[in-house]
Amino acid sequence: MNLSRRGLLVLAAGAVLRAEDRPKRDMLSRSVRPEDLEMPLSGFSDYLTPVEHFFVRTHVYVPNVNVAEWRLRVEGEVATPLTLTLEDVKRLPAVELVSVVECAGNGRGFYEPSVPGLQWANGAVANARWRGARLSDVLKRAGVHDSARAILFDGSDVPLLAMPDFQRSIPLKKALDANTLLAYEMNGEPLPVKHGFPLRVVAPGWASDSWVKWLTSIRVLNQEHDGFWMKSAYRHPGKPVAPGTAVPPEQMQPVTSLRVKNVIAAPLDGSQAALGAPLAIRGVAWSGDAGPVTSVEVSVDGGRNWKSAALRAGQKTQFGWRQWEFNWTPPQEAYYTILARARDAAGNTQPLDQEWNPSGYGWNVVPRVGLSVVKQVSGGSQPEDSVGATTPPSGFANACHVCHDDDVIRQQRLNRAQWDRELTKMSGWGAKITDQDRAAFLDYLFGTFGPRPRGR
Ligand SMILES: Nc1nc2c(c(=O)[nH]1)N[C@H]1C(S)=C(S)[C@@H](COP(=O)(O)O)O[C@H]1N2
Numbered sequence: 334m335n336l337s338r339r340g341l342l343v344l345a346a347g348a349v350l351r352a353e354d355r356p357k358r359d360m361l362s363r364s365v366r367p368e369d370l371e372m373p374l375s376g377f378s379d380y381l382t383p384v385e386h387f388f389v390r391t392h393v394y395v396p397n398v399n400v401a402e403w404r405l406r407v408e409g410e411v412a413t414p415l416t417l418t419l420e421d422v423k424r425l426p427a428v429e430l431v432s433v434v435e436c437a438g439n440g441r442g443f444y445e446p447s448v449p450g451l452q453w454a455n456g457a458v459a460n461a462r463w464r465g466a467r468l469s470d471v472l473k474r475a476g477v478h479d480s481a482r483a484i485l486f487d488g489s490d491v492p493l494l495a496m497p498d499f500q501r502s503i504p505l506k507k508a509l510d511a512n513t514l515l516a517y518e519m520n521g522e523p524l525p526v527k528h529g530f531p532l533r534v535v536a537p538g539w540a541s542d543s544w545v546k547w548l549t550s551i552r553v554l555n556q557e558h559d560g561f562w563m564k565s566a567y568r569h570p571g572k573p574v575a576p577g578t579a580v581p582p583e584q585m586q587p588v589t590s591l592r593v594k595n596v597i598a599a600p601l602d603g604s605q606a607a608l609g610a611p612l613a614i615r616g617v618a619w620s621g622d623a624g625p626v627t628s629v630e631v632s633v634d635g636g637r638n639w640k641s642a643a644l645r646a647g648q649k650t651q652f653g654w655r656q657w658e659f660n661w662t663p664p665q666e667a668y669y670t671i672l673a674r675a676r677d678a679a680g681n682t683q684p685l686d687q688e689w690n691p692s693g694y695g696w697n698v699v700p701r702v703g704l705s706v707v708k709q710v711s712g713g714s715q716p717e718d719s720v721g722a723t724t725p726p727s728g729f730a731n732a733c734h735v736c737h738d739d740d741v742i743r744q745q746r747l748n749r750a751q752w753d754r755e756l757t758k759m760s761g762w763g764a765k766i767t768d769q770d771r772a773a774f775l776d777y778l779f780g781t782f783g784p785r786p787r788g789r
């Protein structure tokens with residue numbers, strides 16, 4: 334731990350009053366406030382993700398935490414309710430493990446037709462070394478009743494207006510797993526502010542909606558929690574459904590384990606390479622409960638032929654990602670389609686096509702990059718997306734900017750019914766939209782941020 338590098342303010346007593354994270358670098362911004370930042374592709378070149386490149390996902394604004402006043406409460410179906418200080422948590426046996434943390438919605442931006450939500454590409458994911466106490470040790474101290482079925486987590490972030498509080502429960506079995514931690518360190522430093530300082534849940538192998546940050550409350554329940562973020566959000570049909578179809582809520586299940594997946598970090602899609610020069614195709618691969626990844630295969634001819642990539646030695650942990658590399662010298666001037674697919678310890682592999690679901694969770698399609706091999710490499714440019722030139726109707730800015738900027742809105746590509754549902758959701762959360770304004774908002778949103786033309 335390097336205090337001065339992190340700019341921590343330290344009390345005479347040695348307690349950290351307030352921490353400031355090292356600033357983020359080169360992130361892809363998905364929302365300025367609340368802050369949602371995606372790791373750039375270059376982040377896949379690191380084994381452990383430094384805080385500068387660590388993706389940020391916040392449903393509301395980052396809370397200010399004064400650790401001197403901070404307490405963790407453990408209550409509900411327990412023999413002895415507890416109130417713990419950070420020092421109490423640190424006195425429990427410390428466990429260290431490497432795990433990927435990945436947002437359930439990572440890759441959502443690739444689904445067709447488009448679904449509402451932050452339009453993440455590949456980088457709502459990171460890999461880190463976590464250190465903390467076992468959740469099971471805390472639960473043992475409190476004495477969990479036989480009636481216990483689920484553990485509910487709440488952090489100190491405060492909902493905006495009428496929004497439901499971000500609270501998540503996990504089943505008792507996952508809570509008692511020896512790898513489920515209450516972490517106070519990430520990559521050998523105190524947990525950064527944006528990543529949950531002073532304490533967060535680490536649920537290795539599971540999507541990070543269960544990794545509650547700024548943890549202040551653990552409640553032992555006799556059933557799954559029934560709040561919005563369990564019953565409406567973070568649910569998946571458990572199978573692919575026809576693209577664009579609605580699924581009745583009772584047929585949806587909570588998002589849990591991550592699925593086997595990999596990302597090609599180099600070369601970049603649409604780039605050029607010089608004929609005759611050896612090329613390193615590389616990336617990282619991970620899985621969830623069925624980890625670790627046991628192999629990665631690469632095709633340089635659009636999936637006709639596959640060959641094994643080399644996995645970096647010393648990275649075979651159940652929950653961390655593994656770096657892979659495939660060395661190849663392109664034989665001739667041509668356009669190559671490069672694919673990579675990973676396999677995990679349970680033999681699961683990746684689909685070639687999207688498995689559409691209404692909220693766009695769990696994207697793990699075999700990644701593909703196009704590469705032009707040429708005699709002389711020239712500077713190229715990528716076409717940029719430019720939709721959204723129309724002027725918003727009066728009252729629109731007032732109604733929406735209370736809580737967030739336009740960026741969250743502009744990245745969506747939704748049909749009229751989907752936009753209508755978004756307006757209903759935002760009204761429910763406290764957005765003031767009059768009946769007259771509503772029709773104008775809907776016309777504007779659908780007209781400006783409607784579905785992408787097919788084939789894009
Ligand atoms: N208290 C709290 N915890 C939270 C969230 C949140 O909004 N509030 N977002 C969750 C989601 S959806 C994700 S993807 C991860 C993101 O973790 P990170 O910002 O450290 O990358 O935090 C999870 N924990």
Ligand SMILES: [Mo]
Nearest residue numbers: 390436437542
């Ligand atoms: Mo997430």
